[in-house]
Amino acid sequence: MSTVTGLCIGCLRTLDEIAAWGQMSPEERAAVMREIMQRQSAHPQEQAP
Numbered sequence: 001m002s003t004v005t006g007l008c009i010g011c012l013r014t015l016d017e018i019a020a021w022g023q024m025s026p027e028e029r030a031a032v033m034r035e036i037m038q039r040q041s042a043h044p045q046e047q048a049p
Helices: 015-023 026-042
Strands: none
Touching: 015 026
16 A cells, blocks of 8 residues: 555555445445556556566
């Protein structure tokens, strides 16, 4: 987890998103995936090598 952004440096999700993933509907997961795409643009340095 990044101490700067609070995002996992591997998947760019928050702890809440990671914890809820198994209970999310396909639509909720799709929304998180769209958010991750935006995070990749905003935080390229947070991505794992």
